[in-house]
Amino acid sequence: MANIRICRFEPSFSSEAAAMWRLSKEKAIGQKEIHSFESHIHFLNHILPQDYEIYVALEHDRVVGIVAFNSAELNQLYVADDHQGKGIGEALLNLAKEHSGGSLFLYTFEINKNAQRFYEKHGFAEVGRGYENEENLPDIKYEWRRFEVKSS
Known part of the structure; x- marks a missing residue:
């Protein structure tokens, strides 16, 4: 990331x-x-900034x-296709984690296996499935927690 x-x-x-x-996004989900x-x-300029920080x-x-x-x-995270695998997504994700209240949830398309691997590698766990998107594609809800509470 020099x-x-x-x-x-x-x-x-x-x-x-x-x-x-x-x-x-089009490459990730295979549709326009x-x-x-x-x-x-x-x-990007008027709706997203009402509820989210954007970097x-x-x-x-x-x-x-x-x-x-x-x-x-975590509402959106996209990296240019020719820049994936260079630590950019991880840096952006870490920024979101640092600004979180100790946990984050997100949705990713079920078809987007690269995103699933990425989020799982960075501590997110699947907590649900559904169709919570305008594309009507199956999606997966993931959650990350800074500290897991161990049951005794």
Whole structure:
């Protein structure tokens, strides 16, 4: 991650962040994004910031990752396809963990095996399944806890 810088999202990153996010998501789930590019920009600038902190990972001022979270939920985490496996997702995830209240939940698509491996590798455990998304794809709810309480 030598040339990677993580900073707060700014509207000037919108187009690049949305384009990277959409490509990464489309590759992960094998289908086109259902929302228009313009609505994705609006979501990123006006809807998501109401409830979530947003950060981007930049390489030479190019957006290569994005994360959106609050103290309880990891809402979005995407890394550019050509930058996966380089520690960027882990750095963004650790940022969310640091700002959490000690636990986080998230949903990922059942079809996205790479995401499942990633989250499980980083301490998340499956806690449920369903269809909690606009794509109507089966998804998995994961949860991470900073400290597991051991029963005696």
